Amino acid sequence: MRREVREELKRVFEPPKPQGKRAFLRALAQPRISILRFALTQLGYIRRWSWAVSVMIFAGSVAASVWSPSRLLGIVSAFAPLLALTVVTESGRSESYEMAELETATRFSLRSVLLARLGLLGLANLVMFFLLLPVVVWRQELGVLRAGLYILLPYLLTAFAGLWVLRRFRGREAVYCCVGVAACISFLAAMLFETVPQLYQPDMVSWWFAGVLALGVGTVRQCTGIVRDSLAA
Amino acid sequence: MLGDCFVDMEEQYDKIYRYCYFRLRSRQAAEDITQETFLRYFERYQCATSEQTLRCLYTIARNLCVDEYRRDSREAAWAQPYPYPEEEKGEGDEQVLTSLLVRAAVASLEQDEQELLLLRYVNEVPIQSIAQFYGISRFAVYRRLAAVTKRFQAALRKEGFG
Numbered sequence: 003m004r005r006e007v008r009e010e011l012k013r014v015f016e017p018p019k020p021q022g023k024r025a026f027l028r029a030l031a032q033p034r035i036s037i038l039r040f041a042l043t044q045l046g047y048i049r050r051w052s053w054a055v056s057v058m059i060f061a062g063s064v065a066a067s068v069w070s071p072s073r074l075l076g077i078v079s080a081f082a083p084l085l086a087l088t089v090v091t092e093s094g095r096s097e098s099y100e101m102a103e104l105e106t107a108t109r110f111s112l113r114s115v116l117l118a119r120l121g122l123l124g125l126a127n128l129v130m131f132f133l134l135l136p137v138v139v140w141r142q143e144l145g146v147l148r149a150g151l152y153i154l155l156p157y158l159l160t161a162f163a164g165l166w167v168l169r170r171f172r173g174r175e176a177v178y179c180c181v182g183v184a185a186c187i188s189f190l191a192a193m194l195f196e197t198v199p200q201l202y203q204p205d206m207v208s209w210w211f212a213g214v215l216a217l218g219v220g221t222v223r224q225c226t227g228i229v230r231d232s233l234a235a
Numbered sequence: 236m237l238g239d240c241f242v243d244m245e246e247q248y249d250k251i252y253r254y255c256y257f258r259l260r261s262r263q264a265a266e267d268i269t270q271e272t273f274l275r276y277f278e279r280y281q282c283a284t285s286e287q288t289l290r291c292l293y294t295i296a297r298n299l300c301v302d303e304y305r306r307d308s309r310e311a312a313w314a315q316p317y318p319y320p321e322e323e324k325g326e327g328d329e330q331v332l333t334s335l336l337v338r339a340a341v342a343s344l345e346q347d348e349q350e351l352l353l354l355r356y357v358n359e360v361p362i363q364s365i366a367q368f369y370g371i372s373r374f375a376v377y378r379r380l381a382a383v384t385k386r387f388q389a390a391l392r393k394e395g396f397g
Contacts, residue, residue, distance in 0.1 A: 003384055007391070008356050010337040014317060015357045017256035020266050023248055030244075030273065 044118040052088040052123065056130055059085055063134050071141040075152055075202070076195030078138055080188045082153050083160035085130065087184040089123045090164030091177055093228060116229055127157075151210040152202065156191040158217035160184045165224035169231060247289075248273070250358040251296050257353055258300040260317075268303060272296045289360055290367035297368075340390035348383045355380055 059081045066077040093116055131153065138149045164180040171179055194201055251272055255265035272295045280291045317338070341349055354360045354368075362380075366373045 003356065003388070006333070007337065010333055011341070011352060012357050013334060014338050014341055015253060015257060015353050016317070017253050017265060018262045020249075020252050020262070020269070022266055022270070023245075023252075026270050026273075027245060027248065030277070 040114070041118050041122060044115060045122060047115075048092060048119060048122060052092055053126075055084060055088050056126060060130055060133065063137065067137050067141050073195070074141045075138055075144070075149065076192050078134055078153055079156050079195060080192035082157035083184040083187040083191065085127050086157045086160035087164060087180060089120060089127065090161060090168060090180050090184075092123055093120050093165070093168065093225075120225060131157075148204070148207055148210075151207065151214050154214050155210055155217065156187050158214060158221050160187045162217050162220045162224055163187070165221065165228060169224065169227055244273075247292060250360075251292055253358060254293065254353065255296055255300055257350065258297070259303060264303055268296060268299045271299055275299075286361060286364045286367065289364040293354075293360070293364070293368045336391060336394045339394050340387055343390045343393075344383065344387060348386065351380060351383050352387060 063074070063078050063081060067074050070077070131150075134153065135146065135149055138144065138153065139146055142149065144152075160183065163183045167179045167183060168176050200206070248269060252265055252269040255268045255272075256262065259265050259268070272292055275295050276288075276291055280288075341352070344352070351365075354365055355362075360368075362373050362376050366376045369376065
């Protein structure tokens with residue numbers, strides 16, 4: 003068919019201009035996406051070093067279980083804050099790089115993005131915890147509860163302190179501050195295990211339990227606070 | 236973007252609206268059905284390819300138009316003439332004559348033939364999507380399109396077009 007006829011055909015079939023097109027397209031909600039698929043898209047945005055740190059901690063812990071089984075708990079306790087640091091810095095990335103406004107303007111809310119990333123890294127850390135726990139229990143001849151508490155306390159302390167810092171400081175300083183806090187807690191955990199073995203006696207378990215419980219509640223509150231703050235970003 | 240199919244939504248809005256207007260000859264009804272088409276698409280479908288997306292959109296639009304016929308007894312709507320666009324009114328005699336000849340040639344075709352011309356040459360729907368829309372093979376679409384184009388060109392010649 004000749005081009006001029008085709009062009010004329012388009013004019014022949016031209017309807018009157020639609021009236022509500024702009025308003026409709028503006029108001030039309032974006033297509034829905036499943037939670038799993040959304041989480042998978044966020045997986046790609048989590049920095050590689052976060053995963054690399056997790057893998058290195060796992061590899062280091064496994065190596066320690068072979069080369070220095072008596073110090074394994076101290077080593078894992080010292081590593082736990084670094085693991086928490088990956089979650090803390092990832093959740094504060096938008097704030098640190100002052101990208102919160104941009105993310106809130108995109109397809110998904112910043113709240114959803116934060117929740118997805120926190121959830122994914124939290125899940126990864128949980129898997130790591132359940133992988134390391136039997137190794138620690140086996141090598142240190144501890145009960146599951148005690149070993150879990152000794153690993154969880156420094157982890158939760160770092161997560162709580164890091165999130166608290168993130169909510170109060172802005173920009174890159176917050177990240178440096180979190181790294182400093184994590185390093186201090188890591189050092190403290192390793193030192194206490196070596197120098198104050200009384201802390202790790204069975205009669206102290208109730209204190210550890212109370213500490214884990216309090217820090218768990220505090221961490222959850224900080225997480226919800228961060229998500230709530232993101233709504234105002 | 237439309238769904239996961241990387242189809243431009245604004246462009247498709249115009250094309251679906253043009254299709255609905257062809258079926259109903261009412262701006263308000265065509266626009267309502269176009270919007271309903273998109274809402275239903277997003278509500279119920281997740282197409283993997285742009286061909287599937289187009290097939291879904293045109294199928295929903297066609298079914299909604301059929302419902303509209305039944306509700307408003309618009310069976311003969313398609314036979315009503317298209318409004319003459321405002322901008323054409325100031326054009327030269329030759330352009331106006333061409334336009335009138337093409338309109339007359341289009342009017343001489345059956346509704347399903349006009350629809351095929353609209354889908355392929357105006358809305359530029361891929362052959363694959365047209366085949367899925369009609370539930371026939373691509374070869375059948377090619378054959379029908381060739382036959383309709385031949386009839387259309389014969390009608391043009393009959394009207395005295397170059």
